[in-house]
Amino acid sequence: MAGAGPAMSAPSGDPVAAAAGARSAAARDNAGIVQTGDRARAVQGQLVPLGQPADVSVPVPALVGLPKLPVKSFVGRDEELAKLGQLIAAGAGVVAQSQAVHGLGGVGKTELALQYAHTHRREYPLVWWVNADGPEAIESGLAELAYRLHPDARIVAQEPEAAGWAVGWLQAHPGWLLVLDNVERREDVDGLLAELADGHVLITTRRDVGWEQITDGCLRVEVLTPEAAVALLVRLSGQDDEATAAVLAGELGCLPLALQQAGAYLRQTRTPMGRYLRRLRADPGGLLGSVAAGDSARRAVAQVWSVTLEQIGGQSTVAVRLLRVLSCLAPDPVPRDVLAGLDLDPPVVDEGLGVLASYNMITLSEATATVHRLVQAVVADHVHHTTADSPDEPEATADRDDILSATIRALGAAIPQGDAGKQPATWPRWAALAPHIAAVELVCPEDVSGVDLALLLNECAIFEQSQGRYRNAFRQKRRALTILEAALGPDHPDVAITLDNLAGSLQYLGRPAEAEPLQRRALIITETALGPDHPSVSITLDNLAGSLRALGRAAEAEPLQRRALTIIEAALDPDHASVAIRLNNLALSLQYLGRPAEAEPLQRRALTIIEAALGPDHPSVAITLDNLGLSLRALGRAAEAEPLQRRALTVIEAALGADHPDVAITLDNLAGSLQYLGRPAEAEPLQRRALTIVEAALGPDHPSVAVRLNNLALSLQYLGRPAEAEPLQRRALTITEAALGADHPDVAITLDNLAISLQDLGRAAETEPLQRRALSITEAALGPDHPSVGIRLNNLAISLQYLGRPAEAEALQRRSLTITEAALGADHPDVAVRLNNLAGSLRALGRDAEAEPLQRRAREIRAALQIE
Structure with a gap:
């Protein structure tokens, strides 16, 4: 839109509600622009049906989708690996963190599963790894499996459908291994396990909560034994000092993650273990004060990280900055090009990431960087809690705000161009970025980054909406509105766009009464700022009319839609798809008002425009055909309606x-x-x-x-x-x-x-x-x-x-x-x-x-x- 402020996406426009009528028929609006309902999407171009999962054969050679290679220094877990093999052979097994181990993890559950999956990968026709820390992550992981098995699925199937297709494929083929990593709640996988019977499922989780009720057994993983912890430190450090290693292992609670990071530090710096132990106890980074005393895993990693950070800072201040940025994001792989957007030269970023990887602070691949959630939590503790505990220290606040602002700018620069709601080709990129946008939103105060954060949230909300995640979209739009009103004032055109988009989410959620006042306010702002005949006024009028019709007030909707149609016909070509939208929506109100004879010619004209603009197989053509069928049925011509609806x-x-x-x-x-x-x-x-x-x-x-x-x-x-x-x-x-x-x-x-x-x-x-x-x-x-x-x-x-x-x-x-x-x-x-x-x-x-x-x-x- 024109005017000051960020280039906001225009209202996604024209949401649909179930329409009432004499026989409760449900009608849809928005032909040609927006598909409606949860998990909606729009697709242009030739459509390729997915077909039956059973018709897609088992891949040859075997398909192995693991997040990374296992570590080579893996000691003290032979007994657990053997037990794990027995559990998986029975069908479904769980690797759970013992209740005796507190904190975010670090005990080696994921590594144990990775070691098993990699070692036994040739025994399965398919090995697939899914980050399972929530329902949406599980859905995304299964959808990615569908995309790998059936490449056309990425073009025509949104995540829920693709995930369902993947489950169907697993049901139709035996002998696979599915790893569900870091399951947070048993109910998130309960239904999935009930659907899968002919393969093997391996679950890792921090939550030891009655897994035997739905699986074939649970392996509870403790920290390493002192002997194994010493062996690991000696191997990783290259220092044959078992006595000091035993003391160091005890200091770190025999936690595998802390031991690996300590070993990486000792190997990288060639520091004697005794000297490292003294520095570790001194806590040079001051991290232990921000970690709860009862959280042993967190404190162990904080101790290691405190010493490591001091060393890394001496080599590369960029590496420290990168780690702090990563602490603001989700514990998912971060595309490396996002980090390259931190106002730093790409070679400098690559060098900093290399330093972090050398100290085992991150896992680095050619395309992504990943931080263990426990390391991330400790870093975040220090960045955010230090400021919260010392609100009067401007340097600490400025450092936090600088990190958050830089992170938001980098994410904003990384988002794909174009409307995510209409361009499925952008969805894989959005899927990689959306968890990180959601994470930074949670830790970012209202007064940091302002319009940049609002713009990022608005764009991400469009993607969330395209995937049918309307509650996520609603939350992001509401936060964006709060920020924009504070930054730009209540009468800015971009505020109107956000109001209208937020109202659209309310309609999708079945709450049109809440949408109406937002749309009325958006209309006033848009008319005042852009003039009464601007195309954006037409969109807002039509969206407001949709809410009124959903509220049973179609008589009020009709004049608004007639004005919207007049504006858009004057502003655009008479055969533009937006004209068809206005025609179709006006026709729906006429149907609602008991005037189907007036609706029919409008719908026939809309159908002609849509077919010419988008082709005969576009979903918007289907919507217009169906709505025309409703008019014909209301006119007593149901025999004509049936073939159109079929x-x-x-x-x-x-x-x-x-x-x-x-x-x-x-x-x-x-x-x-x-x-x-x-x-x-x-x-x-x-x-x-x-x-x-x-x-x-x-x-x-x-x-x-x-x-x-x-x-x-x-x-x-x-x-x-x-x-x-x-x-x-x-x-x-x-x-x-x-x-x-x-x-x-x-x-x-x-x-x-x-x-x-x-x-x-x-x-x-x-x-x-x-x-x-x-x-x-x-x-x-x-x-x-x-x-x-x-x-x-x-x-x-x-x-x-x-x-x-x-x-x-x-x-x-x-x-x-x-x-x-x-x-x-x-x-x-x-x-x-x-x-x-x-x-x-x-x-x-x-x-x-x-x-x-x-x-x-x-x-x-x-x-x-x-x-x-």
Whole structure:
């Protein structure tokens, strides 16, 4: 955007919410620009289906994916290696840190697993290592396996789908070894272990918490024995002084990580062990004061690092700076080119990294640098706690702020160009950077780096959103907004962009009521700063309209969308994809307002534009096809809608994968057309699959789950199974009222459908109050002449018929018939339904002569439309 401040990404724009309507159809916006729902992504170009995992054969030669080579100086663990082999042979084994060893680790769990995997790699067709310290890391590691086995997966599959495909591959092929390193919580891998049966799983963890319940055994690793610790020190140092080595090993608690770093120092400097021991006890770096006394592992590493830092600082101040920067990042491999962005010459950075590696402070590969999380924690203790404990020491604060600012600038320089939401080719790079951006955000105070951090967070949030991690994206956008408002003032255009993007995350999370005020404020800022006819104003207007429609206020949305369309048509080519977005979103509001005849031509024009701009197999084409199908169905032309929706389903599955939320919407909308065509038995399995997808993707309490539940219940009603429908509708009602409020039109839909189930169950007396409430909500929200009011009146009248009150039913049915004819036309199939129901009341009142012509007209309408 123009103006002062950073070049912010424009609003990701046009988020989608499940749309309400007479039959709870869910519609999508945003054709051509943004795919919606959790784990959403956009793909351009030729689409390559992933295919079945079983069809991808075992790699030859074997695929071995280990993070690094094992260390050569590995002593004192022969017994553990033998036991580990026995555990893995049984199926799934765990290497856990004993509860007697405190702190972040350093006991050698990962190295033990690495030694085993490397030694036995030729016994397996596949050996794959996954950093498993959280669900997202596990998903990323499995996705990377899919990308290695099936290179096309990187192009067409986002991480959740690719990870699922990898699990499918492991299920279809036997004999592999999967290492899940550094598992933090048992529940993070519980489900995965239940899915994997024909290979071997090795878990390492610091948490010794009942692993025997879900694995074949647990090997608890202690620190080394004194004899093994002495042997390791002697071997690493090259000094045959076992007596001093024994004292030194005791000082370091026989912790393998501390012993390795001490040995690396002794070897590098050729310092006699006795002199090193005296310096170690002196704590020259002053680190022990920032480490809790009870954390033995942390203190042991702090002692070693204190001496090592003094030595490294004498050789290379750059090396010390690099280590401090690494302490601000995640304990994941850091791309070396990120460190090259620290305003230092690349050769100087390489030299500093070499010094750190020579002292065993980091693991260095050609592409990455990695610090053990325990070393990192000790360094971070010193950098951050020193400042916290001495807030009045400006030098300490300046040093911390300088390190954080430099780290943020380096990450900002390393992010890929382009919109991560639309360019899957950037995702591998983002996947490498995102953990480090999240880590530096956690330790960076509000007053450090300012706009640079906000820009970095905004860009990273777009990637998180593309991967369906909406809560992460929301948190990053909210922090970015706080920073930008403080740095640029509340009326800056970049603040408006961030407000609109934050509102988009709220919509994705099913919270449109919270999105609306942010979008209204963004609109005021954008209009004031850029003028009323700027394209950014069009985006914000349309996004605000989307929130209003999700809140059941489509009448307020329509004028905003018409203005948005006018602005974008004047600013851009009439065949631009952004014009199609505005057309499609306006059409959705017209559908919602019961005016599908006005929506249809807009959607056909949008479809023409999108197909020409993006090609016939783009997912945005599928969305437009599906929305056009909804209009056709609302016009009583469900037979025309079905083939469009089947084509939409084919396109969207190929583009986004079988488990994407947009696939669920398309499945459900196709099922709605099948219901309309009298084929509920075909609709039911589609709706069950849609419900499974959306619950997994969005959580059990999202409004979209309620839509799926309600529509599935409708099929069960049609199939004569109201007892199964009722609990689904009650759950849908609870979700919808909690998410959208008691007076939302979707609440009325669910109330009315629940009443029908109760009626079919012979409980007509319970239905009337539900239907009267539904009618009141619908009239208040949509107006007295909306077609949905006609539906509510008609259903209430049927209940009154059941209750033996046909005279009351007649009046409601006549009003319902008038509304339906005016809104949908005299030849709409819903008119035939109203005519037949009115005729039933007349016959109950003994007025058969009046009923007969109504029924005859209903038969003529249905015959003309070829409806049985």
